[in-house]
Amino acid sequence: MRLIIRDDAEAASLYVANYIIDRIKHYSPTPANPFVLGLPTGSSPLGVYRILVERYKAGEISFENVVTFNMASPGDEYIGIPRDHPESYHSFMWKHFFSHVNIHPSRVHILDGNAPDLEAECVGYEAKIRAAGGIDLFLAGIGEDGHIAFNEPGSSLASRTRVKTLAYDTILANSRFFGNDLTQVPRMALTVGVQTVLEAREVIAIILGARKALALQRCVEQGVNHMWTLSSLQLHPHPMIVCDEDATLELQVKTVKYFKSIEQVACAQGFEQILPSRMRTGPRQATTSTPPASPKTIITPSVEPAEDVTPESPTIFAPQPITSQLLRPQTPAAEYPVRSVSPDLVPDRMASRIPDPRFTRRLTPNPEQQQMAALVLGA
Amino acid sequence: MPLATAPGNGITKLTNCRLVRGSDLVWDDIWVSSATGKILRSQSTFYDELILPDETIDLGGRIVSPGFIECQLNGAYGFNFSTVLDDMSQYVKQVRDLNRRLVQTGVTSYVPTVTSQTSHLYKKVLPHLGPSGRTRVAEDGAESLGAHLEGPFLNPGKNGVHNTKVLREAESIADLEEMYGAKNINPAVAGTALPIPVKMITAAPELGQMTKIIPELRSRGIVCSIGHSEATYEEASAAVAAGATMITHLFNAMRPLHHRNPGIFGVLGTANNNNDNDNNNSSRPYFGIIADGIHLHPATTKIAWNAHSAGFILVTDAMHLVGLPDGTYPWTNGGEAADHFITKKGAVLLLEGSDHTIAGSSIALLDCVNNFLRWSGASVPEALRAVTATPATMLGVQPAKGSLEAGADADLVVLDDETGAVEGRGRSLAVHQVWKFGAKVFDGASEAEAGEGL
Numbered sequence: 122m123r124l125i126i127r128d129d130a131e132a133a134s135l136y137v138a139n140y141i142i143d144r145i146k147h148y149s150p151t152p153a154n155p156f157v158l159g160l161p162t163g164s165s166p167l168g169v170y171r172i173l174v175e176r177y178k179a180g181e182i183s184f185e186n187v188v189t190f191n192m193a194s195p196g197d198e199y200i201g202i203p204r205d206h207p208e209s210y211h212s213f214m215w216k217h218f219f220s221h222v223n224i225h226p227s228r229v230h231i232l233d234g235n236a237p238d239l240e241a242e243c244v245g246y247e248a249k250i251r252a253a254g255g256i257d258l259f260l261a262g263i264g265e266d267g268h269i270a271f272n273e274p275g276s277s278l279a280s281r282t283r284v285k286t287l288a289y290d291t292i293l294a295n296s297r298f299f300g301n302d303l304t305q306v307p308r309m310a311l312t313v314g315v316q317t318v319l320e321a322r323e324v325i326a327i328i329l330g331a332r333k334a335l336a337l338q339r340c341v342e343q344g345v346n347h348m349w350t351l352s353s354l355q356l357h358p359h360p361m362i363v364c365d366e367d368a369t370l371e372l373q374v375k376t377v378k379y380f381k382s383i384e385q386v387a388c389a390q391g392f393e394q395i396l397p398s399r400m401r402t403g404p405r406q407a408t409t410s411t412p413p414a415s416p417k418t419i420i421t422p423s424v425e426p427a428e429d430v431t432p433e434s435p436t437i438f439a440p441q442p443i444t445s446q447l448l449r450p451q452t453p454a455a456e457y458p459v460r461s462v463s464p465d466l467v468p469d470r471m472a473s474r475i476p477d478p479r480f481t482r483r484l485t486p487n488p489e490q491q492q493m494a495a496l497v498l499g500a
Numbered sequence: 501m502p503l504a505t506a507p508g509n510g511i512t513k514l515t516n517c518r519l520v521r522g523s524d525l526v527w528d529d530i531w532v533s534s535a536t537g538k539i540l541r542s543q544s545t546f547y548d549e550l551i552l553p554d555e556t557i558d559l560g561g562r563i564v565s566p567g568f569i570e571c572q573l574n575g576a577y578g579f580n581f582s583t584v585l586d587d588m589s590q591y592v593k594q595v596r597d598l599n600r601r602l603v604q605t606g607v608t609s610y611v612p613t614v615t616s617q618t619s620h621l622y623k624k625v626l627p628h629l630g631p632s633g634r635t636r637v638a639e640d641g642a643e644s645l646g647a648h649l650e651g652p653f654l655n656p657g658k659n660g661v662h663n664t665k666v667l668r669e670a671e672s673i674a675d676l677e678e679m680y681g682a683k684n685i686n687p688a689v690a691g692t693a694l695p696i697p698v699k700m701i702t703a704a705p706e707l708g709q710m711t712k713i714i715p716e717l718r719s720r721g722i723v724c725s726i727g728h729s730e731a732t733y734e735e736a737s738a739a740v741a742a743g744a745t746m747i748t749h750l751f752n753a754m755r756p757l758h759h760r761n762p763g764i765f766g767v768l769g770t771a772n773n774n775n776d777n778d779n780n781n782s783s784r785p786y787f788g789i790i791a792d793g794i795h796l797h798p799a800t801t802k803i804a805w806n807a808h809s810a811g812f813i814l815v816t817d818a819m820h821l822v823g824l825p826d827g828t829y830p831w832t833n834g835g836e837a838a839d840h841f842i843t844k845k846g847a848v849l850l851l852e853g854s855d856h857t858i859a860g861s862s863i864a865l866l867d868c869v870n871n872f873l874r875w876s877g878a879s880v881p882e883a884l885r886a887v888t889a890t891p892a893t894m895l896g897v898q899p900a901k902g903s904l905e906a907g908a909d910a911d912l913v914v915l916d917d918e919t920g921a922v923e924g925r926g927r928s929l930a931v932h933q934v935w936k937f938g939a940k941v942f943d944g945a946s947e948a949e950a951g952e953g954l
Binding site: 204211212215226 | 529542546547549551
């Protein structure tokens with residue numbers, strides 16, 4: 122795991138925005154091979170969106186060939202927040218990002234909390250992610266209880282996109298958007314699952330502020346635990362957490378120092394996150410023939426039939442490894458970067474390194490031979 | 501169809517601009533469609549229809565206002581609506597030319613005003629002055645919302661420049677129908693689904709049975725306005741209770757405010773609690789203000805604003821001499837021939853042979869807005885409201901006009917904020933672009949370039 126610590130929220134947001142822009146530029150997405158970006162809502166990523174919009178307006182980045190999937194959407198068939206509600210995630214994403222950049226609406230995906238069949242909506246969402254070739258980079262925020270997307274404490278770490286009831290803390294936190302009226306806050310939400318996030322080729326979580334400090338500590342310094350779903354990132358091959366100083370308040374000094382030193386060394390060596398070059402440039406044509414990858418037609422708006430999605434919840438039948446079945450042929454876990462390996466020790470004689478031919482005849486000093494020689498000389 | 505041959509969906513996104521929303525200037529984008537002529541709900545266009553705009557225009561921080569609505573315009577560019585031509589097809593052509601030129605000043609909708617005339621003239625011209633926006637053609641320029649008949653049921657004591665010879669009193673609605681032509685003010689007689697040509701009538705309520713006629717006019721969708729009147733406070737209040745919702749050029753051609761008999765102006769001081777059951781009639785009326793610096797003292801304008809800002813409407817009362825050089829011009833005033841003369845000296849129009857009878861104005865509506873901005877200390881959105889949302893509500897054309905909300909007609913004025921640009925001028929706005937039905941019909945920047953090229 123990489124933990125990037127910046128002095129303040131602005132600097133942390135800038136780091137994330139620059140990282141995303143660099144990734145997209147390296148990838149050089151095309152209409153046939155778009156960059157697939159997972160996006161969060163909430164207050165933490167606001168700075169990132171603002172900087173992305175600024176950079177777009179400055180002509181430094183294009184989102185033309187970027188496909189996006191949003192993590193979660195509050196939806197409640199009882200209250201029914203319409204898409205145009207100012208607090209809907211459609212409105213959030215529109216206001217802070219989509220309305221300002223050149224992303225095409227057919228490449229934007231947000232779970233629809235008002236869909237007539239919510240189960241079908243969830244299954245279809247996973248199918249769409251698959252059809253887009255999987256998510257290249259999932260940007261995430263977290264809650265104070267360490268939830269990633271709306272995967273509240275206690276969520277299965279093998280969960281997939283589904284309807285989720287919200288924790289009381291989340292409802293309380295969200296009530297500020299609904300005039301502090303708890304009865305107006307949706308009780309349920311559609312959200313991608315922990316597994317869905319972990320299947321992304323890369324995950325970046327942005328964590329800002331002292332209120333998130335405990336969650337960060339749990340997720341970084343303690344074990345994988347479904348009560349802090351972000352901790353599941355420890356199982357991902359390429360996780361990165363970007364935080365500000367305030368968010369590190371609960372971490373041990375040695376943890377902070379360790380991750381800062383890693384970053385310094387990495388910078389000195391000229392790399393940030395170690396990713397296989399295939400992931401960076403995304404030549405997915407090599408893997409298109411493998412069964413799980415769908416043809417490269419991007420996004421059919423209609424929900425695909427759920428035939429190949431039958432194991433929505435594989436754990437019911439048999440425990441599955443955390444690493445995805447879906448993306449296994451191209452999953453990062455199968456593609457660790459090749460490092461130069463230190464050669465095995467092959468001992469040699471000191472004498473062989475000396476060019477003087479007289480020495481080549483000499484054997485390694487041997488006490489027995491020396492004794493023999495002394496006897497001969499003495500005789 | 502405006503430029504329907506252009507490829508794509510005809511949607512334009514205006515960005516980097518400040519929208520007039522209520523009493524605020526809001527940084528936001530606005531999407532307009534030249535196909536429907538309306539302002540789009542951008543978010544649902546994006547998510548539901550999966551459409552991106554054909555074109556994005558960066559307005560560099562300029563102000564976007566709803567198109568201006570002029571409630572009292574007698575003519576312009578040498579053409580007077582109160583004119584009978586031998587060949588009435590020429591009249592139609594002149595109105596069209598006027599519309600195309602008027603729109604360049606930011607006035608996207610207006611109420612062509614006919615002064616006190618003979619019955620013959622009304623019947624001739626009214627069929628050509630009715631609402632013209634039905635076809636929704638941007639290139640036609642400014643759109644008539646229906647005619648305003650300022651007379652002839654006016655008080656001879658407050659005639660202004662109206663010819664007293666043609667002024668009449670009405671005893672019944674039949675008198676009005678006879679004067680204006682029944683099919684012009686009576687939808688039943690007109691026998692067509694199209695709106696009747698007349699939108700608004702200015703009359704003196706104290707004469708004849710006018711106050712009793714007001715409810716009938718209202719039921720036909722005609723706005724009744726008090727003006728050119730000697731009405732006392734009580735008479736004016738009765739007219740308002742009967743359904744008059746407007747006062748034509750407040751302070752001009754009416755009794756001045758007296759503290760013991762406040763007259764028509766006093767109606768604005770009424771508490772809003774009489775006739776509570778009759779919701780519309782109980783509210784204070786709207787009123788027109790000519791902010792040209794000649795008709796009214798700046799302080800008077802401010803007093804009217806403070807008295808009832810929600811009813812404050814800026815009008816020009818401009819004559820056909822607007823846009824013409826100084827000089828003396830003939831004027832048909834009630835007679836069959838051009839029997840009067842008006843002397844234009846700068847912005848001042850006087851009836852020839854008098855020193856003080858003002859014969860309308862020759863000012864553009866935006867100049868009234870700028871004057872008002874300087875005199876009142878009102879904010880830019882408040883000043884613009886007096887030529888957009890307020891007149892739209894008065895005329896009953898909300899929400900299609902006078903608003904930047906989604907679903908309204910995409911009539912827009914893009915304004916340069918030139919505050920401080922000219923020494924000593926104070927706050928000032930200038931027209932940069934005008935959009936009608938979602939299509940750009942005037943661009944000050946390209947006009948300026950063309951001018952430099954010559």
